[in-house]
Amino acid sequence: MSPIDQRLQEALDGERDPGDLPTDLRESYALLSAAAQMLKAMPPVSVASRVMAEIRQNPAPVQSEGPARRLIRWLRGGRAVTVRLRPVWTLALAAGLATVLLLPWSDGLPTPGVAQGIAKFVGHFPGARSVEVVGSFNDWSRGALALNDDDHDGIWHADAVLPAGQHEYMFVVDGERWVPDPLADRYVDDGFGAGQQNSLLIVRPVSAQP
Amino acid sequence: MSAPRRSWLLRGKPLENRDEAPPGGVTEVVNDGAPDIEVVARVLGGDGEAFGILIRRYEPGLLRFATRMLGNPDAAADAVAESLVRAYRHLAQCRDPGRLRSWLYRITGNRCRSHLARRHSNDISLSDVPAPALADSSDTWAVLERGEQVALVERALAALPAEKREAFVLKHVEGMSYEEMAAATGARIPTLKMRVHRAREALLAALEEVVR
The missing domain is CATH 2.60.40.10 (Immunoglobulins)
Known part of the structure; x- marks a missing residue:
């Protein structure tokens, strides 16, 4: 694992316009962006009813x-x-x-x-x-x-x-x-x-x- | 292996960067409705059902965060459920309801760390993360390609140490500013920046190895 070019880190931190990056760094930027985008998929589950049932059963003193x-x-x-x-x-x-x-x-x-x-x-x-x-x-x-x-x-x-x-x-x-x-x-x-x-x-x- | 990379490039969007506090203070309003500070006051005033508003507001992100941290949807659901119940019981201890989001992530992060500690490892077992799907002529190429890519990214993330994984997810998946991350983790901002930078390097190296 080698250090990422500082310009790429700055672009990923929002401190530099990614459009100003050299071509190879722009590809790396796009690769990491796409990876992060894939991880944003929401899990198709909910624990809301389970949590509310627990709360109703044992209401905390407020x-x-x-x-x-x-x-x-x-x-x-x-x-x-x-x-x-x-x-x-x-x-x-x-x-x-x-x-x-x-x-x-x-x-x-x-x-x-x-x-x-x-x-x-x-x-x-x-x-x-x-x-x-x-x-x-x-x-x-x-x-x-x-x-x-x-x-x-x-x-x-x-x-x-x-x-x-x-x-x-x-x-x-x-x-x-x-x-x-x-x-x-x-x-x-x-x-x-x-x-x-x-x-x-x-x-x-x-x-x-x- | 150039095709996957080309498609990733086409899908690429700018990473989330929000290094300044949300406008109007730090109150985070995900859904339409009352700000967190008002909902918290209602709950503390005896309206326990109002806590459901906060659950609907933050549950999706917390589940996603826990899933990425634990690599297992069932364990993540347990961690989030326990965290939300704990948050309700200790809501009066939330000293700044305007920063409720960070507080909830803090509690959930602690639960995830406890879960990982019980496994005697801070790392996700790669067996918890599905392996990339193999090509099958009965499926469409597009679906397979997407599935493969997601699985590859999940495995690359799972291979990171827990602290770097947490930093990357909070920054680039949950879209937190470094200030919010500091409140959610208790770590200092320079430390968090270093973790994010190292996580990016490791992820990029792993992904480039695959798509090269």
């Missing part, structure tokens, strides 16, 4: 569902609970957040089961009107888990009972801005956008806590 209903459904979902360990936080947020992290935010949560733990979500979003968490643990559903900033210091927090294991998540600020947790333990490619990453939450079961 944004129209109210936050309260989502939260109730999620909490009733028979999930395991985990405790999230985030040692990086205490180093990074040292003075400002240390006091906040010690607050008993877990009050009011269901008692975690053996394979469950309490995940603590904390983010510093000064000026935000709302912050919520969406993730693999709630089907990335908006409105299911809101963070609170009762003292209006820009530090938003929430606790949740989650299954043990790994969970991907993002913060949604003001209902429209998706941001990864800057203090997450790890990050993983989200598989959707170009180079976008989800935060990764690793939750240990309460039974494994020292």
Whole structure:
């Protein structure tokens, strides 16, 4: 395989008029053009009915569902609970957040089961009107888990009972801005956008806590 | 073997090149109707049936893309169906519905890569691609010639490594700009240009070997 003449590459990239190419390059241009044209034939099949049947059978939660209903459904979902360990936080947020992290935010949560733990979500979003968490643990559903900033210091927090294991998540600020947790333990490619990453939450079961 | 090449030359059309975003932003409207961003809002607002609009809009191209990537129509149909269901379930995670087309190709590309990985190879088995038909006096020359040519091109494409095959198909079959390709693959534009250039060289060498 030998390199293609740069003029041919430019013509194929639309940067040069193929009519200006020498005869031999014009033939190569036409050959590749014809090959691409042949590959454009549409497959005579459709998966539309199959996909719609799957969707109708198991409709995904969408944004129209109210936050309260989502939260109730999620909490009733028979999930395991985990405790999230985030040692990086205490180093990074040292003075400002240390006091906040010690607050008993877990009050009011269901008692975690053996394979469950309490995940603590904390983010510093000064000026935000709302912050919520969406993730693999709630089907990335908006409105299911809101963070609170009762003292209006820009530090938003929430606790949740989650299954043990790994969970991907993002913060949604003001209902429209998706941001990864800057203090997450790890990050993983989200598989959707170009180079976008989800935060990764690793939750240990309460039974494994020292 | 000069006859096939002559007929290819007669059929040749300019390759698709669309290196700038579609007019009016990046919203792609294949069929008449509401832009993607409005349809997505309807689906997220609870109108699940509206997702059928998006399926009709993008299914043909996704099936073609997956078929070229996997070399097997049945596997491609499975990959596209799984991708569309996954897209529906994670639609709220689509951060820019105006670029829905790239997002759907991204998901489908990932499914295709997973499928290829399960086969322990990034390459299409040539046994998945039909061999060129042999001449048969009972068929018309035109039909046989076309069938032979398509099979030859498919086999040449299948012989490319998956990344180069994907780059060539997105560029010259799906007609994407390099910016759209970057969004659909996660690769950088210079990387994609290099893959397209190398794919062209390999394809041209393979095709010229046949038609020379």
